[in-house]
Amino acid sequence: MNDTRFSSAVHLLILVSEAESPMSSTQMAESIGANPSWVRKLATSLREAGIITSRPGRAGFKLAVPAGELTLLDVYRAACGQQTVRVFEAHRNPSDACIVGRHIRPVVEALFADVDEAATRALREKTLADCIRLLREDVDRTGDKYAREGGAR
Amino acid sequence: MNDTRFSSAVHLLILVSEAESPMSSTQMAESIGANPSWVRKLATSLREAGIITSRPGRAGFKLAVPAGELTLLDVYRAACGQQTVRVFEAHRNPSDACIVGRHIRPVVEALFADVDEAATRALREKTLADCIRLLREDVDRTGDKYAREGGAR
Numbered sequence: 001m002n003d004t005r006f007s008s009a010v011h012l013l014i015l016v017s018e019a020e021s022p023m024s025s026t027q028m029a030e031s032i033g034a035n036p037s038w039v040r041k042l043a044t045s046l047r048e049a050g051i052i053t054s055r056p057g058r059a060g061f062k063l064a065v066p067a068g069e070l071t072l073l074d075v076y077r078a079a080c081g082q083q084t085v086r087v088f089e090a091h092r093n094p095s096d097a098c099i100v101g102r103h104i105r106p107v108v109e110a111l112f113a114d115v116d117e118a119a120t121r122a123l124r125e126k127t128l129a130d131c132i133r134l135l136r137e138d139v140d141r142t143g144d145k146y147a148r149e150g151g152a153r
Numbered sequence: 154m155n156d157t158r159f160s161s162a163v164h165l166l167i168l169v170s171e172a173e174s175p176m177s178s179t180q181m182a183e184s185i186g187a188n189p190s191w192v193r194k195l196a197t198s199l200r201e202a203g204i205i206t207s208r209p210g211r212a213g214f215k216l217a218v219p220a221g222e223l224t225l226l227d228v229y230r231a232a233c234g235q236q237t238v239r240v241f242e243a244h245r246n247p248s249d250a251c252i253v254g255r256h257i258r259p260v261v262e263a264l265f266a267d268v269d270e271a272a273t274r275a276l277r278e279k280t281l282a283d284c285i286r287l288l289r290e291d292v293d294r295t296g297d298k299y300a301r302e303g304g305a306r
Contacts, residue, residue, distance in 0.1 A: 004244040007261050011244065014253050014260075031254045033246025072264065087240050087272050091157040091164065093186025099298075100167050101184045103291040107167075107284050108160050111225065115275045119240050122271035131260050138256040145252075 008032050009042055009079035010072070013128050014135060016052055017067050022060020042079060049078030068129040076123050085119040088112050161185050162195055162232035163225070166281050167288060169205055170220050175213025195232060202231030221282035229276050238272040241265050 011032050015023055025043055029036040043061060046052045051070060052061040063070070077083060090108045094101035164185050168176055178196055182189040196214065199205045204223060205214040216223070230236060243261045247254035 004242050006241050007243045007265075010261060010264070011247060011253065011257050014257070015251075018253065031248050031251040032244060033248055033254070034244065085240060085268070087238060088159050089157050090160045091185060091187065094164060095184045095186055098168075098184040099292065100164065100171065100288065101186070102297060103288050103295070104164050104167070106291045107287045108163060110287055111163070111279060111284065112160075114279070115238070115272050118271040118275035119268050122268045126264060126267070131264065134260045134263055135253065135256050138259045139252065142256070144255060 004034075005042060005079045006076050008034060008039070009046060009075050010128070010131055012039065012042060012046070013051070013063070013067075013070070013075065014132060016061050017063050017128065017132060018135075019060075022055060022058065022062070024059050045081070046075075046078050049074070051075065051078055063128075066129075067132055068127050070128040071124050072126045072128070072131075073120060073123040075128065084116050085123065086112075087115050087119055157187075158195060158232045159229050161187060161192070162199060162228050163281070163284055165192065165195060165199070166204070166216070166220075166223070166228065167285060169214045170216050170281065170285060171288075172213075175208060175211065175215070177212050198234070199228075199231050202227070204228065204231055216281075219282075220285055221280050223281040224277050225279045225281070225284075226273060226276040228281065237269050238276065239265075240268045240272055 012028055015028050015031055023031070025040045026036045028043070029039040032039060043052065047054065047061070050064055051074065053064045055062055065074075076085065090105070090112065094104045096102050165181055168181050168184055176184070178193045179189045181196070182192040185192060196205065200207065200214070203217055204227065206217045207213075208215055218227075229238065243258070243265065247257045249255050
């Protein structure tokens with residue numbers, strides 16, 4: 001699952017959490033730099049996972065979970081639709097005519113499970129609040145004005 | 154780098170280490186279930202990294218490093234041509250017109266660096282000898298005959 005859904009979901013959630021006024025999917029798509037319909041589908045995945053909610057009678061979304069309690073593993077699972085990170089792909093056609101080919105699958109699966117678990121654990125240890133803190137630190141460091149745009153204060 | 158080079162390289166190295174008589178690239182490609190020219194390139198990458206050596210005046214390869222000292226990180230680096238595992242890809246076009254878009258890159262990079270480091274560490278902790286042990290265990294468990302083929306004893 002080496003696409004940009006996860007990274008875009010983190011971006012989207014920071015917008016939902018930090019924007020001064022709620023942003024439409026089209027505005028969020030502009031900020032993310034992606035296709036609006038793709039971003040709408042991503043937002044739907046996050047909404048269906050209970051991470052964001054629509055604002056009844058109003059545009060935009062709000063977080064359904066405090067940023068400090070929302071782990072990046074939750075975000076990953078909602079955005080990418082799988083429970084654990086899959087880092088590598090196994091080769092699919094080892095030959096049954098060779099003893100190594102017949103027994104390589106469990107070897108590779110055990111090895112990959114360890115790597116996947118390490119990556120998954122790293123996501124579980126971080127929250128959206130950590131990302132927002134990092135963003136604010138970068139804004140401060142560069143002297144950018146956090147309140148300049150209507151989009152995000 | 155979510156392709157099957159790494160998993161195929163582990164398979165190839167087990168063949169090099171365990172085969173009763175050295176196997177040609179074509180034989181190894183059959184066992185791996187991949188294109189022979191692709192397997193030859195993979196073998197070249199492993200040879201150039203000093204993991205396997207040609208057998209002077211004879212066909213096939215042999216390990217240039219004891220299996221117990223060859224970490225899977227070494228294998229990954231040689232097979233995939235990068236120093237650390239890259240688990241996720243960042244979205245490429247965040248907008249500079251939005252403060253979140255301007256500052257999301259270091260946030261995502263810091264986050265991804267932690268995940269990459271966790272996955273990389275997991276590979277560093279395993280050796281080819283661990284893989285061979287797992288393979289033998291699976292052979293024993295299933296009652297397969299490890300010496301049946303000429304390919305691997």
